[in-house]
Amino acid sequence: MPKMNLSHFEASMLFALFTSIVLGIITKRTDRERVRYAAYCFACFVGATVGLSWLMYLGHG
Amino acid sequence: MSFQYRAGSPQRPNEGLLSNKAVYDKLKLMAETTANDAQPPASKWAAVLALAWLIPGGGHFLLKRPGRGGLLAASVAAMFLLGLMMRGALFQPQTGDILTTVIYCGGFLGNVMSGILYLFTVWLGYNQPDTAGHVHDYGTKFLVAAGLLNILAMVDAFEIATGKKD
Numbered sequence: 001m002p003k004m005n006l007s008h009f010e011a012s013m014l015f016a017l018f019t020s021i022v023l024g025i026i027t028k029r030t031d032r033e034r035v036r037y038a039a040y041c042f043a044c045f046v047g048a049t050v051g052l053s054w055l056m057y058l059g060h061g
Numbered sequence: 062m063s064f065q066y067r068a069g070s071p072q073r074p075n076e077g078l079l080s081n082k083a084v085y086d087k088l089k090l091m092a093e094t095t096a097n098d099a100q101p102p103a104s105k106w107a108a109v110l111a112l113a114w115l116i117p118g119g120g121h122f123l124l125k126r127p128g129r130g131g132l133l134a135a136s137v138a139a140m141f142l143l144g145l146m147m148r149g150a151l152f153q154p155q156t157g158d159i160l161t162t163v164i165y166c167g168g169f170l171g172n173v174m175s176g177i178l179y180l181f182t183v184w185l186g187y188n189q190p191d192t193a194g195h196v197h198d199y200g201t202k203f204l205v206a207a208g209l210l211n212i213l214a215m216v217d218a219f220e221i222a223t224g225k226k227d
Binding site for chain 1: 129132133136137139140143145146147148195196199202203206210213214216217226227
């Protein structure tokens with residue numbers, strides 16, 4: 001099996017993508033709601049990743 | 062404000078009082094509602110739950126929800142395969158202090174919940190030691206997260222099988 005070398009950002013985005021899909025599928029009842037919720041979760045993941053990254057960068061001194 | 066009964070009006074006196082048949086119907090409805098809230102028999106959901114564990118998304122396929130089942134299967138499998146390609150480590154249950162027990166037993170359960178993906182990985186001899194490095198670390202987390210996502214899929218399949226959800 002090939003070995004992957006991903007950056008922190010790439011790995012966290014992949015994690016966010018698949019987790020958002022599953023959360024969207026299991027929590028909502030219509031397809032439209034599912035897509036919207038999955039997109040919302042993904043946006044939250046990305047926002048949290050970028051926000052925490054900046055926090056760590058600025059806090060690092 | 063007061064209301065008076067007039068001949069010919071649709072409202073009759075004593076309409077608020079329930080007849081014996083109405084009381085019987087209401088009690089019957091309440092009994093049926095309580096019966097519906099009770100746990101359905103295991104024969105209705107056990108096979109679905111077992112298949113949902115063994116094959117991610119399989120429970121949804123069994124319940125004739127192929128679209129959702131396919132997406133769940135793809136997501137869990139992709140997460141697990143990415144974990145393997147990042148050379149993540151699989152947990153073995155260990156006991157000791159509370160933190161060790163929670164991490165290693167919890168991680169082991171998370172791995173096992175991926176079903177056939179985990180079983181094949183172990184059968185084919187995957188044995189990655191826990192090495193330092195952020196890619197390995199992400200891989201280990203991806204392997205556990207795949208199992209956790211499959212637990213969510215199993216709960217969803219269970220709710221569909223028991224009629225709590227469409």
